[in-house]
Amino acid sequence: MVAPGQRLRPSDLVFALETERSLVEHVSFIRTMEDIGIHLGVADEWINPSVAAWVEANDGYRRRVLAELAASGPVAAGALPHDPDVPYASSGWDDDKSARRLLEVLCLRGDVGVVGRDGRTRLWDVAERAYPADLFRPGPSEARRLRDNKRLTSLGIARAKPQRSPGEASPIGALGTEVRVEGLDGTWRVDPDALDALSEPFEGRTAFLSPFDRLVYDRDRATDLFGFEYVLEMYKPAAQRRWGYFALPILVGDLLVGKLDAKADRKKGLLRVFAVHEDEPWSPETGDAVAAEIDALAAWLGVEVVR
Template identity: 50%
Template sequence: MVLRLTAEQARRIAVRAQLLTAERPAGIVETIDALTVVNIEPTAAIAPSADLILWSRLGWPYQPADLVRLVERDRAVFEWGGFYRTMADLALLLPEMRRRPESIQAREWLAANDVFRRDVIARLRAEGPLHAADIPDAAQVPWRSSGWTNNRNSLQLLEILVLCGEVAVSSRDAAGRLFDVADRVYPADVPVLSDEDAARERAQRRLAALGVARAKAAQSPEPIDVGEIGEAAVVEGVEGEWRVDPAALEAGDGFAARTALLSPFDRLVFDRKRLTELFGYGYLLEMYKPAAQRRWGYFALPILHGDRFIGKLDAKADRKAGVLRVHAVHEDVPFTEDTSAAVHSEIERLAQWLGLEVTEASR
């Protein structure tokens, strides 16, 4: 049987799954566990993406130093594939790590540089954690690429070894990531799962985090499709079939709405196709566009109000001046007086969390 969801039901399932209702989660680990992944994008026009994502869920109690402690000291959270994840999910990733690297080019390059690989592992064992810049480039065969990784052999090797699970990101500092041998970062007593069991549980957790998702979706840095997990459903006004989390259906119709300012890399908005289909919301991150071609701003934050996206906040943190400069609040639909008050209250809360004062900046 195929379930039939109204557009409002689908939106509310998605928002609730992403912990963006007034019922806030209890802590950082619980939040990352429910979201399954938190994007690590260091651009800090306002704040790094991971901090914005966690603040938008937890509110003022969240402090970046607490995340650093959980990663570097408690080892309750780790970094892999460009995302923070709870250490409890390591077992689900180990089968994928064993299959890495996936590309023929990377496998052949790794085999050709086996001496280099063993030397780097030995150096990390003896001296780690280390930055990529601390490791001499002794590659037998250079890495060839048309992008920024071309001939950056030490960094490229470390990246591949992290994906393979031989090396892990131990911490970060002002100079970037510090790498170490994996057994000094990851626990030793990790359950061994088959590829099939791990893939199934990852899909189940992914659907719980998304609420409603496609069985198949375009490739992305972190999968957004869920296969045949969950219940089949159609959404009013949207073509095609979806999968919906059964637990989300059991949650009922209660929905505690609030207003939230989201990172452009937030999981709720990252899949732009899904964002358009479910929310009718158009968004494009414009930090890579020339200033004259930007419509909403360098790092505009999507504005969620209840179960609808209603606009974008164009703002920048000027920490030297101690202010959050608000260049514009773009209204996708005209704000009511109450909506405007809710949005500006959230901007004030963002500024307070950053330790800044809000100021309106002239264009």
Template identity: 45%
Template sequence: MTHVLTRDQARRIIVRAQLLDADRPGDVVEVAEQLGYIKIDPTATIAPCEDTVLFSRIGWSYEHGQLQKAAEIDRQLFEFDGAFRPISLLPLMLPGMRRWPQRESTRQWLEANSAFRADVLARLRAEGPLLTGDIPDTAQVSRPPDGWYGKNQVPIMLDFLTRQGEVAVVGRQGRHRRWDLAERVYPKDLPEYDEDAASRLLAERRLQAAGLTKPHWYWSGVAKDTGEAAVVEGSTVKYRVDPDALAALEDDGGGRVAFLNPYDSLLFDRRRLEELFEFTYVLEQFKPKAQRVYGYFAHPILLGDRFVGMLDAEVDRGKGVLRVNAVHEFLPFEPEEHDMVRAELLEMAEWLGVEFSQEQLG
């Protein structure tokens, strides 16, 4: 059976799956369990990505210490590949981690640096947890700088060992990661899955986070037989829908305003944004200033299940204010919409611990 959805229904399913509806989640772990990951990025015109992602879901009661506690003390989250993930996903990821890497050039680099690999593991075993800078670079073969990594080979080796499940991030000192052996960081009583079962369950979790998506091994991580088939009126795209999200459509409590960090998971699938939300999103961070339309790191404004504008704002810590450079309205706001955006800005300023002058919005 193929479900036929209206565009409104499709958007509502997606927004609710991303915890951006009126019913806010209660804590950091609940957000991570539903979304599957919380992206880490230091760009902080307003606040770092991981914090704005959580504020946009939980609201003013969220504090950064809650994320740190969940990851570093309670071990309910773990850091992997630039994101915090719920520990419940680790058993599903381990089979893939054990057969990593697939790329021949990476295998060759690891084989050529077997002594370097042993040095890093021995250093961590004897002295860990350690910062990257505490570990000497004894690489036999170096990879050239590529924009992500510099000349130091230690960050490369640590990232590769993390992908293999041998090393893990135990915490952070500021923005710097502290490393240890995975066996001393990850829980010891995790369930075991074979590759097929892990792959199937992981695809189901990814569909749960998406709500509705096209199956694709990379873009969505959802298989062609995950969930149930669906089409959206006016579109020829074949989607997969989370059956639980579909069943809960009538329980939808409505929408609200949310300012989305440019690296928010809802924005990842640009094609889906265009097809279902009629929103063409372009990150202008890396564009020359003269070519920017909305601003260096403008946050899309979601109102209910529609994108209504872009927020160009930044925190001036020196003056203790949230400065709004512009609110770009795709269509002129109705008075009620204007009030809702204003109220969310006031709540954001309170969360940030800075002032916000309502006169900035006219």
């Protein structure tokens, strides 16, 4: 993979997902292959009962899809049978896409997996070829315990009952060490290793985060701990947006300091920077660090910056 401190290239990610298979695409997430069995063990938490009932009512269809995958995989959803016994119907956005909906449920459960992409189209295959034969897959109770411990480790500090987020349903509960944060009501849970690391030197960096990054995804936590206000505005009318369609939170050191409103125009080879929002006035050093990161982002994308 990539050495610590080395920048990840797009080709590194493709290699890890499709050749090395140290990473695996699992519905809306990219997980490590080492941990994917833990997430498969608790997948039913994220399957709506009505969807589970639809899959059960389509047992014959499920068998036909799995048989076709076993015979022809890896293939795209469009190459699979589209003849469910009971068609899948929703509020409209995924009507007439029964194969895709079935594959996503089977992927959550670990019956099938994503093994690559053809452009932006996912390629599916049966579990026997998608996952290693010795995949560690604990039972639900152990999987939940391991998942929640890993979640607290990744966050460092969290409320005992944080905001529900996709793929991370359960509360932190009594894991870790109970602490109070000065100026905030209630108690928090802290990973003991994070407490031990407080005496170690910290070397921060400047980075643009996805709105779905776990550092900011729990908006209440981001506000409480960092004083960082953020709303994903892609579903708002343009006139009501404060920061942009898909503004990226800006991390500098251990502070969240603003948002970047930018869009990659790959056809024209441009990164269009519409606005750089400063939550509070920045020092010249912070401004220079953010500007350098914009240039680095453009280089990573293989485009030129237009401010």
